[in-house]
Amino acid sequence: MHEGELELTTATAARLIAQRFPELAGLPLQRVPTTGTVNTIVRIGDALVARFPLVGETEEALATESAAMSELADVCPVASPRPFGTSPATPEYPSAWSVQTWVPGDTAAHDDHMSSTALAGDITELISSLRSVDVRGRVFDGRGRGGILSDHDDWVSLCIERSGHLLDAARVRRLRDALRTIGADEPAVMSHRDLTPFNLLVSDDRLVGVLDGGGFGPADRSLDLVAAWHLFDAPRRRIIRDGLGSRDVEWRRGAAWALQQAMGLIWYYQNSNPAMSALGRSTMRRLLDADELSSLG
Structure with missing residues (x-):
């Protein structure tokens, strides 16, 4: 999916895990198929999972990620992974990597829950819970989405051009x-x-877990509204909007972030990760067909 990806066999993963965490040596390992684009995922026994970055990461970055994961897990209304430990880069695997707790559940699908009132309510509770956490004087760190929309103009323009x-x-x-x-x-x-x-x-159309909490931090309050556009039809989106009390400006900015994210998925992963590309196309259809945005486009 990315240029210069690090390769990892299950045998290599077993050696690395045993060297860094001897107490885990001998536990069964299972490579986890995933649509994720950042890590190779290897389950360790029943309770843990190792995440090996595909393009390399530093120990400092993983320490920051672990702190954010812990903060999220403390306030998340459903289960979220907690850090177990990290490992420095080695000649055998030239990237720092981490181990965290395993959270059971099935990955949500953009076309399976669009009319689920229960799941829309769960997403509303999730976003509300995260927003209630004190930022403690912190501000947006400038990485990725969550700051100024127009900072992404060049990228979105390229994505539109490549997705024509x-x-x-x-x-x-x-x-x-x-x-x-x-x-x-x-x-x-x-x-x-x-x-x-x-x-x-999800399990039985209810939210049971939230993954990838390493980015938890201050950002535009509309950013997490992307979940409404990725998952739901108009009536269920209305449940989320009303439940959070989102005004027009906030709701439209959430749509803008969803557009930015969706357009980055469509062409970039068309061949290397079709599920990601399909998510982008599905989200764009919702955005383009939304009555609440029709007067804007």
Whole structure:
């Protein structure tokens, strides 16, 4: 999926885990198929999972990620992984890597829960819980989504250009132009920052887990609203909007972040990760067909 990805066999993973965490040596290992784009995932026994970065990471970055994961797990209304430990890079695997607790559940799917009132309620509770955490004077760190929408103009323009064979690029451009300048009218709140279906675990159409909490931190309060566009039809989106009390500005900025994320998935992962690309196309269809945005595009 990415240039220069690090390769990892199960045998190598077993050696690395045994060397760094001798108490885990001998536990059964299972490589976990995933649509994720950042790590190779190896389950360790029943309770733990190792995450090996695909393109390399530092110990310092993983320490920051672990602190954010712990903070999220403390306030999340459902289970979320907690850090177990990290390992420095070695000649055999030239990246730091981590072990965390395993959270059971099935990954949510963009086309399976669109009319689920119960899941929409769970997502509302999740976002509300995360927003209630004190930012403690922290501000957006400037990485990725969650700051100024127009900072992503060049990337979104490239994505629209590269995706013209997969959707109506002119319609996307008109909607993006209408959304990109909507300014934030409220201070940042604590945000998961990547509430895609692949980071949400469900069972019987209820939310049971939230993954990838390493980015938990202050961001635009509208950012986590991307979950509404990735997962739900209009009536269920309305449940989330009403439950959070989102005004027009906040709701439209959430749509803008969803557009930015979706357009980055469509062309980039078209061949290497079709499930990610399909999510992007599904989200864009919801955005382009949404009555609440029709006057903008």
